[in-house]
Amino acid sequence: MSSLRAKRINLFLLFAVYCLLFTFFSSCGNGEGDKLPVATNDSITPADIRAINDKINTDRGNVDLYFQRAKAYFSHNDYSNAVNDMKIVLNFDSTKSNYYIFLSDLYFSQNQTRDTRDMLRKAIALDSTNSEALTKYSQLFYLLKQYDTATIFINRSLHFNNSSSVAHFQKGMILKEWGDTAKAISSFQSAVEFNQQYYDAYMQLGLLHSVKKNPVAPGFFSNALNIDPKSIEARYGKAKFFQDVSDYENALKEYNSILDISPENQEVAFNIGGILFVQKKYNEALEKYELTIKRDANFFRGYYGRGRCYEALGEINKAKEDYKRCLALNPQFDLAAIQLDALDRKGKK
DSSP: OHHHHHHHHHHHHHHHHHHHHHHHHHHHHHTTGGGSOOOOOOTTSOHHHHHHHHHHHHOTTOHHHHHHHHHHHHHTTOHHHHHHHHHHHHHHOOOOHHHHHHHHHHHHHTTOHHHHHHHHHHHHHHOTTOHHHHHHHHHHHHHTTOHHHHHHHHHHHHHHOTTOHHHHHHHHHHHHHHTOHHHHHHHHHHHHHHOTTOHHHHHHHHHHHHHTTOTTHHHHHHHHHHHOTTOHHHHHHHHHHHHHTTOHHHHHHHHHHHHHHOTTOHHHHHHHHHHHHHTTOHHHHHHHHHHHHHHOTTOHHHHHHHHHHHHHTTOHHHHHHHHHHHHHHOTTOHHHHHHHHHHHHHHHO
């Protein structure tokens, strides 16, 4: 009888201890928000953060509000406050992989690659199937030029989410570095199939098809321009394709459209000079090359282009002088050295 009574007492004590511990930890959790300072606004507090602060002051235990505010701080490039809010978030809950993914973005924006890596490792440790974390981890190794590792993680990402346009784009970039153009194009094509507003993917498709002088290239640059009508790089890609396939009329049209947006563009002026030279409009070409030199006295290719014009116009001494200036600025520019050598050999005959 006494033994049974003792057991009952022990069970009662254990239950009492359990209740006390449960009450203690529950009260700690519920009061966590009360320990945090009141969120204050001032005259320079952005409107979106001001609104979140007001919500926090009425619900300081709501972890999602601190996460929202961290993202808002990040959007305003206020990295220190964003990180501080994420410390609060993780103090509430350290089990969600998306918190660590966001922290990886924060650290990456500040070029803190080691912290970026550590946050992504934690995200993947919490959820090994998280496609976003795996893709970002692959991107990190891609930037570090560790393409083997980047490939492993992007393949894993696509295994868990094959409809991710970002993952397909990332795989395309890796394949491009490997020199596998055909597979890279296939990956970029998959990216735009899943996201028809993927500007960067259209640009990559335009560039890769341009290398092959494939007539579909301008269409991809046009798609990019539909997304960003003021894109200079898309207009330039389109113009350069037309120039490379000797469609000078369309090339000049596209180059001039860039000058409407960016009148001081050096590369465009230089390329227009090249087209005019091929068309044997040497004086007009010379004017374009002179324009590039006036804008930048160290633009060595401008001297080379002008030298070619002088040579075509029979002004050999001026041509030699420009080739020499070009080589003084860039001794490795072989085209100028070849032209200068050819003129010197002619002069000796």
